[in-house]
Amino acid sequence: MVEPLLRLDALRKHYGGLAVTDGVSLDVLPGEIHAVIGPNGAGKTTLIHEITGLVAPDSGRVLFAGQDITRLSLPRRVRAGLARTFQITSVVPGFSALENVALAAQARAGSSFRFLRPAAAEAALNEAAMAALAEVGLADRAAVPAGALSHGEKRALELAIALATRPRLLLLDEPLAGAGPEETERLIALLTRLKSAYTILLVEHDMQAVFALADRVSVLVYGRLIATGTVEEIRGNPEVRAAYLGEDEA
Amino acid sequence: MTTQLLLVQALNGLQLGILLFLVAAGLTLVFGVMDFINLAHGVQYMLGAYLGAAFAAATGSFWWALLLALPAALAAGLLLEVLVFRHLYARDHLSQVLATFGVILFVNEGVKVVWGAAPLQVPVPALLEGGIEIMPGLQYPLYRVAVLAAGIATALGLWWLVERTRAGMLVRAGATNAPMVSALGVDIGRLFTLVFAFGAMLAGFAGVLAGPIFSVEPGMGDNVLILAFVVIVIGGIGSIRGAFVAALLVGLVDTLGKSLMPDLMRLFLDPSAARQAGAALASMLVYVAMAAILAFRPAGLFPVRTG
Amino acid sequence: MREAWLPLAVLLALGLAPLAGFGGSYETTLMARAMILAIAAVSLAFLVGGAGLVSLGHAATVGVGAYAVAILDAHGVTEAARVLPVAIGAAALFSLATGAIAIRTSGVHFIMITLAFGQMAFFTASSLAAYGGDDGYTLYSRTEVLGTRLLEDRLAFHYLCLGLLALTWAASAMLLASRFGRVLRAARENAQRVEAVGLAPYPFRLTGYVIAGAIGGLAGFLLANATEFVSPATLSWQRSGELLFMVILGGVGRLWGAILGALVFVVLETWLAQQMQHWKLVFGPMLILAVLFLRGGLAGVVARRHG
Numbered sequence: 113m114v115e116p117l118l119r120l121d122a123l124r125k126h127y128g129g130l131a132v133t134d135g136v137s138l139d140v141l142p143g144e145i146h147a148v149i150g151p152n153g154a155g156k157t158t159l160i161h162e163i164t165g166l167v168a169p170d171s172g173r174v175l176f177a178g179q180d181i182t183r184l185s186l187p188r189r190v191r192a193g194l195a196r197t198f199q200i201t202s203v204v205p206g207f208s209a210l211e212n213v214a215l216a217a218q219a220r221a222g223s224s225f226r227f228l229r230p231a232a233a234e235a236a237l238n239e240a241a242m243a244a245l246a247e248v249g250l251a252d253r254a255a256v257p258a259g260a261l262s263h264g265e266k267r268a269l270e271l272a273i274a275l276a277t278r279p280r281l282l283l284l285d286e287p288l289a290g291a292g293p294e295e296t297e298r299l300i301a302l303l304t305r306l307k308s309a310y311t312i313l314l315v316e317h318d319m320q321a322v323f324a325l326a327d328r329v330s331v332l333v334y335g336r337l338i339a340t341g342t343v344e345e346i347r348g349n350p351e352v353r354a355a356y357l358g359e360d361e362a
Numbered sequence: 363m364t365t366q367l368l369l370v371q372a373l374n375g376l377q378l379g380i381l382l383f384l385v386a387a388g389l390t391l392v393f394g395v396m397d398f399i400n401l402a403h404g405v406q407y408m409l410g411a412y413l414g415a416a417f418a419a420a421t422g423s424f425w426w427a428l429l430l431a432l433p434a435a436l437a438a439g440l441l442l443e444v445l446v447f448r449h450l451y452a453r454d455h456l457s458q459v460l461a462t463f464g465v466i467l468f469v470n471e472g473v474k475v476v477w478g479a480a481p482l483q484v485p486v487p488a489l490l491e492g493g494i495e496i497m498p499g500l501q502y503p504l505y506r507v508a509v510l511a512a513g514i515a516t517a518l519g520l521w522w523l524v525e526r527t528r529a530g531m532l533v534r535a536g537a538t539n540a541p542m543v544s545a546l547g548v549d550i551g552r553l554f555t556l557v558f559a560f561g562a563m564l565a566g567f568a569g570v571l572a573g574p575i576f577s578v579e580p581g582m583g584d585n586v587l588i589l590a591f592v593v594i595v596i597g598g599i600g601s602i603r604g605a606f607v608a609a610l611l612v613g614l615v616d617t618l619g620k621s622l623m624p625d626l627m628r629l630f631l632d633p634s635a636a637r638q639a640g641a642a643l644a645s646m647l648v649y650v651a652m653a654a655i656l657a658f659r660p661a662g663l664f665p666v667r668t669g
Numbered sequence: 670m671r672e673a674w675l676p677l678a679v680l681l682a683l684g685l686a687p688l689a690g691f692g693g694s695y696e697t698t699l700m701a702r703a704m705i706l707a708i709a710a711v712s713l714a715f716l717v718g719g720a721g722l723v724s725l726g727h728a729a730t731v732g733v734g735a736y737a738v739a740i741l742d743a744h745g746v747t748e749a750a751r752v753l754p755v756a757i758g759a760a761a762l763f764s765l766a767t768g769a770i771a772i773r774t775s776g777v778h779f780i781m782i783t784l785a786f787g788q789m790a791f792f793t794a795s796s797l798a799a800y801g802g803d804d805g806y807t808l809y810s811r812t813e814v815l816g817t818r819l820l821e822d823r824l825a826f827h828y829l830c831l832g833l834l835a836l837t838w839a840a841s842a843m844l845l846a847s848r849f850g851r852v853l854r855a856a857r858e859n860a861q862r863v864e865a866v867g868l869a870p871y872p873f874r875l876t877g878y879v880i881a882g883a884i885g886g887l888a889g890f891l892l893a894n895a896t897e898f899v900s901p902a903t904l905s906w907q908r909s910g911e912l913l914f915m916v917i918l919g920g921v922g923r924l925w926g927a928i929l930g931a932l933v934f935v936v937l938e939t940w941l942a943q944q945m946q947h948w949k950l951v952f953g954p955m956l957i958l959a960v961l962f963l964r965g966g967l968a969g970v971v972a973r974r975h976g
Contacts, residue, residue, distance in 0.1 A: 190867035202862050204855045215855050216866040218848050224868055225876070230846040277866055399777060401910075449961055455777060456723050460917055461960040463910045468953030475947050588788060588906065595781045635798040642796025649785040649792075653770055656782055660774045 115178065117142045117281055117311050118194070123162055123172035125335075132158045133169060134335035140281065145312040147322045150332035151355075156315050157199070159332065160285050163313075164196050165189050177280065191219075195279030199286045201266040205259030209250055209269050212258050213241035216276035244276040245269075248302055264295030268302060275306075282312045288321055300324060323347070331355070366500050371621045372614065373496075377506055377575075379613025380513030384568035385586055386593040386605045387520055388561015394600020394666060395536040396451055396554050399458045402442065402465035404587025406562045410435045410569025411578045412473055415482045418573070424487035431570045432563055439562020443555060451554075466584065474580045481577035509571050516567070517606055524602050533557055589616070592652045598662030608663065612648050619644035675971050676838070676925035679932065683831050687824055697823045698895070699939060704830040705891045707931035708837045710915040712884035714927035715841040717916055719850060720877045721857030722772070725780050725909050726787025729767075730760040730882040732904030734889020736794060739806040739899040743799070749814045753890055760886025761879050763790070768878035772871060787906055794901040805900025812894055820894055830891055834928065837884055841924050844880065853877050918959055920966025929967045 116139035125133040132155040140146045150156050161167035163174060165186040174182045181189055190196075204212050211232070217240040218224055218231060231237065245251050248268040253261065258269060267287060274282055287303065288296050300321055306312070307325065316322050322329060323343050330340040333355045339346060346352055389403045413434045417427035446465060450458045486505045493501035524530035532553055536543045544550040569583075576582065593612050597604025624640030631639055655663065683700060686692070691700070709731050716722045737756040746752060767786040774782055800806045811820040819825050844850045856863045856870035863870050893899050902908070911934065919930025937955070941948035963970070 185869065186864045187867050187869040190865060196865055198861075198865070202859060202865065204858045204862055206858050207855065211851070212862075215851060215863070218851065219867040224848045224852050224873070226848040227844055227850075228847060230843075231848045231851045232846065234848075273862075273866060393777070397777075399780065446957055446961075453960075455780060456717065456913065456917060456921070457960045459723070459725065459780065460910070460914050461957045463914070464953040464956030464960070466953070467949045467956065471947050471949035471953065475950065584907075588784065591781050592785060595778060595785075599777065638798040638802050639796040642792045642802075645792040645795075646789050649789040652785050653782065653789075656774060656778065657770050660778060 114141050116140055116175075117177055118163070118313060119173075119175040120159075120163070121173040121175060123159070123169045123174070125158055125162065125167065125169050131335045133162060133172075136172075136332070136335070136337050138330055138337060138340065140311060140313050142311055144327040145307050145314060145325055147314040147316060147326035147329045148332055149316065149319065149322055149329060153334075154332040155335040156332055157285075158335075160196075160283065160315055163283060164194070190277055190279075193278070193280035194283060195274035195277045195281070196283040197267075197270045197274055197285055197287055199289055201263070201270055203258040203261075203266055203269055203273070205257065207258055208255050209245060209258055209261065209265075209272075210238065210241050210254040212269060213244050213272050213276045214238060216273045217241050217244070220276065220278050240276060241272075244272040247275055247306075248272045262295075264291055264298060267291065267295070267299055271302065271306070275310075280311065282306070282310050284312060284314045284316070286316055287314070288316060288318045296321070366497065367621070368618075369497065369500070370502060371618055373502060373506070373510070375614035375617030376610060377510050377513070377613070378617055379610035380510055380517070381568045381572055382586065382589055382593050382613055383517060383606050383609035384513060384571075385565045386590040386597070386609050387517075387602060388558070388564045389590050390594040390597065390600055390602065390605045391533060391557050392554070392561055393594060395533060395550075395557055398447065398451055399455050399462065400447065401459060401462040401587065402447075402469070403561070403565060403590065404583030404585075405442075405466055405469045406435060406439055406565035406583070407569040407572070407586050408473065408580075408583035409438050409469065410566030411484075411573045411576075411582060412477055412482070412569075413438075413566065414570035414573045415484045415578045416477070418484055424485070424574075428570050432567060435566025435569070436559050436563040439566070440555070440559050442562075443558050447558070470580050470584075479580060481579040484573035484578060486574045505574055509575070512571065516564070520564075520602060521606075529553075529556070589648065592648055594662075596652055596655050596662055598664040598666055600666035601662070601664040604662055604664030604666075611651070615651055616644070616648050619647040623647070673925060676928050679928060680831065680835055684828070687827055692824065694823065697827050699935065701827060701830050701891075701895045703932050703935035704834045705888050705895060706912070706915065706935060707928045708830075708834050708891070709885055709888035710912055710919070710927035710931040711834070711837050711841055711924055712881040712888070713912050714916045714919070714921070714924050715845065715884075716877060716881045717913070718921040718924065718926075719841075719845045719857070720853040720874055722874060722878060723780050723913070724771075724783040724878075724881075725906065725913065726767075726783035726785075726790070727881070727885055727912050728906070728908035729787040729790035729904045730764055730885025731889040731892060731908070732790060732794060732899075732901070733760045733763045734886030735893040735899045735903050736797070736800070736889075737886070738812060738890055738893035739800055739808060740797075742808045742810075742812075743806070747810060747813050748816070749812045749820075752812050753887075756890040756893075757883050757886040760889060761883040764879045764882025764885075765875070768875050768882070772874045772878060784906055784909070787904065787909055791901055791904040791906070794904050801900065803901060805898055805902070808893065808897040808899070811897060812890075826895070830895075833887065833891065837887075838924060838928065841884075844877075845924070849873060849876070914956055914959075918963070918966055920968030920972075922965065923968040923972070926966050926968030933967065 118140040120136055120138040123133050123136045158167060162169045165184055173180055176192055176194055214237045217237045245254055248271050250268050250272060253265060261269060288299055291299055303325055326343060328342055329346040331338050331352050338355060339349050339352050385407050392398055392400055410431055413431040414427045417430045418424050421427060446461060450461055490505040490508050493503050496502045524533060532543060532548055589612055593608045594605055597608035620641060623644035624637045627636035627640035713727045716724055734756040737759045738752055741752050741755060771779055771782045795803050814820060852863060852868055852873045860870050915930035915934045916927050918933060919926030941952055
């Protein structure tokens with residue numbers, strides 16, 4: 113049995129009387145791309161907040177590479193190797209694409225409490241940033257202010273930023289949300305390329321994309337995981353069809 | 363003796379709190395609904411006091427002065443809104459702070475030109491002269507009691523307006539989530555003008571009431587403004603209830619502090635130094651309280667806006 | 670930095686002015702005041718434009734530095750080698766203590782809490798009966814430099830202020846360009862993004878706040894020596910408002926804008942005050958107009974010409 117990279121152990125979170133995370137346990141194995149799907153209101157966003165440290169669970173643990181990170185802040189989790197992207201793209205609009213990625217590279221390479229040397233002149237940071245931009249196909253857009261990039265390019269930039277933190281796990285929060293058909297196609301191609309190199313936890317609404325990309329799928333309904341399995345298993349699971357797939361795919 | 367003094371000071375504190383509430387109420391709503399920092403709100407209070415003093419001198423009657431000063435304060439507020447503030451809603455807080463700071467400079471200087479730099483005295487209305495016995499052998503000025511009563515009545519009226527009427531419901535909703543209210547088809551600009559004018563009038567009302575108690579002088583609004591900001595930050599921006607609780611708290615802390623601190627300081631310092639140090643430290647107390655409260659509740663006691 | 674020719678030209682002009690017939694007591698006093706305020710304004714621009722921390726209490730750091738000079742003077746300590754580190758250190762410590770709480774908040778709350786801390790410092794200064802209380806404190810003499818009366822020399826003081834202004838600008842620009850400054854700039858635009866690359870903005874912001882405070886203390890040291898007088902008015906919130914105005918008048922986005930802003934402010938204020946008694950009647954509206962129409966400030970205008 114392989115040691116899981118990320119393990120959620122009986123996570124629970126209540127808001128008032130409402131259980132938004134109701135005993136969720138889940139393993140993400142090294143090298144796999146594991147998708148979490150669920151209808152709106154299933155508690156996906158809260159689950160992501162619990163994994164990234166924005167919301168503390170009432171009980172249960174989050175283990176990353178064997179280490180208990182349940183109480184760590186987002187920055188500390190990122191430094192431990194858990195990088196994330198946001199459902200609503202989050203970049204520094206006034207920075208060039210390159211500087212956005214260089215910021216992530218500098219967070220990884222030594223202290224950021226350095227006061228004398230111009231950061232833009234640090235060749236090592238710029239090279240690392242260019243490499244990450246090239247990986248997502250944005251190399252020729254390096255000098256463009258991030259705020260001026262198209263929606264799809266911002267998505268890709270966010271991926272490059274995440275890659276530049278040299279993550280062991282990529283947590284992608286609805287990376288296809290808001291993308292047009294062409295952009296979606298390009299992003300799926302990009303994710304397919306990344307798939308071979310990174311362990312990914314993908315939370316996504318777009319079912320076609322999930323079935324095309326994922327190795328394993330977990331289905332979240334009303335705060336509970338009702339099934340985990342391969343794409344085929346999930347497709348064939350009657351409970352899943354009843355609870356979820358029926359709506360979109362019938 | 364000491365309990366009597368304490369009682370008087372507590373009443374004075376409540377009464378300062380009530381005046382602060384009248385100023386803070388408009389400020390917190392304007393702030394909550396439009397996310398607009400209006401440093402010039404204290405100017406409304408000062409204008410109210412000056413208008414009250416001027417009308418009192420012209421008509422010889424405090425009541426006529428009150429009646430005339432309220433619409434005049436409202437008109438002044440509307441004028442400022444149209445001329446200056448309206449153009450700042452979409453701007454960042456820094457711009458709002460500075461432009462309204464400019465308004466303060468202008469109006470403070472303006473009242474000096476019109477009424478002179480010397481403080482004006484406003485006589486207490488004849489009907490409310492003298493005192494009433496609140497405890498055997500303890501007289502308290504009737505006018506101050508009337509101010510307390512008027513303030514509490516206004517606070518209740520305001521509470522009813524905000525909690526029980528449709529306009530109040532929109533204002534509360536606006537404070538929580540302005541985009542949603544405008545998505546409901548409400549003209550948020552008009553709603554705001556309404557709230558703004560009303561807030562200006564309340565501050566003016568406080569100014570008129572304060573006239574016979576404090577001296578009417580240029581810059582009198584500045585200190586009240588800063589205290590009112592402390593009030594709304596402690597109370598939670600946009601919350602009327604929070605403003606009320608915090609205003610009374612600030613009024614009491616400030617007034618009691620000013621009367622007790624010098625005595626307290628006398629334990630450590632010689633009398634004249636104690637008086638000066640005590641008064642200054644008492645003025646600090648309010649800010650210490652605010653820092654302490656914000657350190658534990660960064661969004662104030664009654665936070666309105668979530669997220 | 671192509672458009673930086675203007676501030677460089679201004680610094681050069683300030684350097685040449687005493688040699689070109691502007692070396693009299695009146696002119697050098699005026700220029701010293703402008704340069705000292707420019708130092709404080711640049712440090713505030715570093716905070717506001719660089720780190721996005723809009724402080725409405727920056728004058729307090731200047732006041733802490735100035736009061737350090739006064740208090741040491743009263744105890745017979747007048748050697749710059751001891752006074753200057755104390756002035757800077759005291760302002761830095763003040764910023765550390767207040768920043769530790771203030772930076773936990775954001776937006777409007779940050780503006781208000783820095784205002785409150787400024788008021789606390791103001792009232793503390795008023796309470797220092799041994800150092801003049803409300804009336805302020807007159808220095809026995811200017812600070813000595815290694816036992817010499819160097820600062821008494823008009824020209825020496827002029828060039829010291831000029832040198833320190835240039836140094837402040839260069840150091841602030843260097844800081845903003847460094848790794849540290851990159852984190853600050855990124856956090857100003859998108860704090861969540863900074864956290865998501867693994868950096869917590871808080872320690873960076875606090876460090877920036879302390880650095881700006883230390884520079885404020887330096888300005889305070891110079892200001893006390895320039896006027897040989899220190900009073901609580903140095904710490905008032907109106908002074909903080911004026912410093913913010915210098916920053917926005919110059920242009921928030923560029924550090925050197927604050928230098929222009931401070932110079933224009935001092936010249937304008939002095940000139941208007943000579944023209945009329947009630948100069949604030951003109952100055953207030955000018956401030957409002959500058960905010961409303963001078964987007965990007967003077968630096969923005971210059972940059973557009975050369976962009």
